[in-house]
Amino acid sequence: xxxxxxxxxxxxxxxxxxxxxxxxxxxxxxxxxxxxxxxxxxxxxxxxxxxxxxxxxxxxxxxxxxxxxxxxxxxxxxxxxxxxxxxxxxxxxxxxxxxxxxxxxxxxxxxxxxxxxxxxxxxxxxxxxxxxxxxxxxxxxxxxxxxxxxxxxxxxxxxxxxxxxxxxxxxxxxxxxxxxxxxxxxxxxxxxxxxxxxxxxxxxxxxxxxxxxxxxxxxxxxxxxxxxxxxxxxxxxxxxxxxxxxxxxxxxxxxxxxxxxxxxxxxxxxxxxxxxxxxxxxxxxxxxxxxxxxxxxxxxxxxxxxxxxxxxxxxxxxxxxxxxxxxxxxxxxxxxxxxxxxxxxxxxxxxxxxxxxxx
Numbered sequence: 001x002x003x004x005x006x007x008x009x010x011x012x013x014x015x016x017x018x019x020x021x022x023x024x025x026x027x028x029x030x031x032x033x034x035x036x037x038x039x040x041x042x043x044x045x046x047x048x049x050x051x052x053x054x055x056x057x058x059x060x061x062x063x064x065x066x067x068x069x070x071x072x073x074x075x076x077x078x079x080x081x082x083x084x085x086x087x088x089x090x091x092x093x094x095x096x097x098x099x100x101x102x103x104x105x106x107x108x109x110x111x112x113x114x115x116x117x118x119x120x121x122x123x124x125x126x127x128x129x130x131x132x133x134x135x136x137x138x139x140x141x142x143x144x145x146x147x148x149x150x151x152x153x154x155x156x157x158x159x160x161x162x163x164x165x166x167x168x169x170x171x172x173x174x175x176x177x178x179x180x181x182x183x184x185x186x187x188x189x190x191x192x193x194x195x196x197x198x199x200x201x202x203x204x205x206x207x208x209x210x211x212x213x214x215x216x217x218x219x220x221x222x223x224x225x226x227x228x229x230x231x232x233x234x235x236x237x238x239x240x241x242x243x244x245x246x247x248x249x250x251x252x253x254x255x256x257x258x259x260x261x262x263x264x265x266x267x268x269x270x271x272x273x274x275x276x277x278x279x280x281x282x283x284x285x286x287x288x289x290x291x292x293x294x295x296x297x298x299x300x301x302x303x304x305x306x307x308x309x310x311x312x313x314x315x316x317x318x319x320x321x322x323x324x325x326x327x328x329x330x331x332x333x334x335x336x337x338x339x340x341x342x343x344x345x346x347x348x349x350x351x352x353x354x355x356x357x358x359x
Contacts (some may be wrong), residue, residue, distance in 0.1 A: 013136045013173065013176070013177060016132070016133075016136075017089070017132070017133040017136050017137070018032060018089055018092075018093070019032075020133075021085060021086060021089045021133070022089075024082070024086070025066070025086040025089075026062075026066060027062075027063050027065075027066025027067055027069075027070070027086060027090050028063075028086055028089045028090055028093070030059045030060070030062040030063035030066060031059070031060070031063035031067075031089070031090045031093035031094055031097070032093055033055075033056075033059040034055075034056045034057070034058075034059030034060040034062075034063060034093070034094075034097050035056070035093050035096055035097045035100060036056075037052045037053070037055040037056035037059060038052070038053065038056040038097050038100050038101050039100055039323055039324070040052050041053045041056065042100065042101070042323060042324065042325055053101075056097065056101075060094065060097055063090055063093070063094060064094070066090065067087065067090045067091070067094070067110070070083055070086060070087050070090075071087070071113075074087070074117075081129050081131070081134075084117060084120075084121070084134065085131065085133050085134055085137065087114075087117065088114065088117065088118075088134065088137035088138070088141065089133075089137060091110045091111065091113075091114050091137075091141065092137055092140050092141065094110060095110070095111055095144060099324070100324050111141060111144055111145060111148075111157070112157045114141055115145075115157045115158050115159070115162075118138050118141055118142065118158055118162045119158070119159050119161055119162055121134055121138055121165075122138060122159075122161050122162040122164070122165035122166075123161065130169070135169060135170050135173060136170075136173045136177070138162065138165065138166065138170060139166050139170040139173040139174050139177065139178075140173075140177065141158070142158055142162050142163055142166050142170075143174070143177075143178050143180070143185075145157055145158040146163075146185070146188070146189060146192065147293075149189075149192035149195075149196070150192070150250055150353075151353050152353060153192050153193075153195030153196040153198075153199055154196055154199050154200070156192050156193060156196050160189065160190065160193060163185065163186055163189040164186065166182065166185060166186070167182040167183065167185060167186040168182075170182070171228075172230055175229065175230055175236065175239075175240075176230055178243075178290065178293075179239035179240070179242070179243060179287070179290030179291070180239075180240070180243040181224075181227055181240040181243065181244075183222070183227070184219070184222065184240065184243055184244050184247055187215055187218050187219070187247075188215065188247045188250070188251070190211070190215070191211055191212065191215045191251060191254075194207075194208055194211040194212075195208065195254060198255065205255060208254070208255055209255060212251055212254050212255070215247075215251050216248065216251050216252070219244050219247055219248050219251065220248070222244055224237045224240045224241050224244070225237070227240060233287075235281055235285060235287035236287075238277045238280060238281055238287070239277075239281075239287060239290050239291070241273065241277060242273075242274050242277045242278075242291055242294035243293070243294055245270035245271075245273045245274050245294065245297075245298075246270075246274065246293060246294040246297040246298070248270045249267065249270050249271070249297045249298070249300075249301055250297070252266060252267060252270075253349075253351060253353075257349065257351035257353060257354075258347055258348055258349050258351060259348060259349065260348070260349055261348050261349050262301040262302070262303045262340070262349060262350075263303045267301050267303075268301075268303060270298070270301075271298045271301050271302060271303070271307065274291075274294045274295065274297070274298040275298055275307065275310055275311070275314075277291070277294070278291055278294075278295060278310075278314050283314075283317050283321075288317070288318065288321070289318045289321055289322055291314065291318070292315065292318050292326070292329075295311055295314050295315055295318075296315070296329055296333070298311060299311035299312075299315070299333045300332075300333065300336055300352035302337070308333075308337055311333070312333075315329070315330070315333075332352060332355050333352075335355045336350055336352045336355055339355075
């Protein structure tokens, strides 16, 4: 299983950062073996392999014990820089284990619990202690937190300090692992933070709308031709554009997620743009699997049967190439499409966020 897309032939973040830590710490090793067993059990056949699933659960339980011990040490006397990396690596692997297994994570609490550590690493005073590995984990956790915010801004746990650090110092990791350009990541983070404040009542609707307008203007004016990418390959630009449109689809749903139908021409413009990008990048390309999130966002706003069918084909290709079934994502799209088809409540729009319960 490939956890990252190398910018060159030098190797992936998985090999560069996680494997060395697994040699150094038993908890990271258990978390890695648990994820590997889960992936093997799911990717070898249509049905899961019980032995691999059981083995994966055993390793995950052992990893949780090791993680708990380190967190107890953090509370009593603090952690060394190396121990901080062990903690971050275990949490990343545990969350991926759940996502690989079911598509959602029961370890959202651990993801939230890492907010303090990520803020510590992201603080300017911690710059001398940062390593390439700690930045990779910081970027990964910040992105997972961002995904939670897409489904409900109240779930956003990481501070703007973390996202600013990702933008300024984690650009390579963010683009190679996710595909999203750091400037887009940071801007949508500001919007999610505003959405959370609005939901909590500390930001007025007028102020929130001003933030939404600013973000939409930024995204529509963002010039992917002027951005910096890891290599000259044209697929980076296509990925960045896809994530830009995915963010636009979320921004246009605020402040009232029920107000704008998926047939609205502004919504459809972004849906079509993402699907065109998926049709442009060859399915055999190493970049293709990074389209999963934009394809999901496009699928959630698909307005016709042929759009739904194409999204399903594209996501099935990614599932086949990665060996990860993404059960929750697939079921969510199915539920949204069925609800929109029958529309028993007579809604102008059926927001996918209403069906999302992950983390």
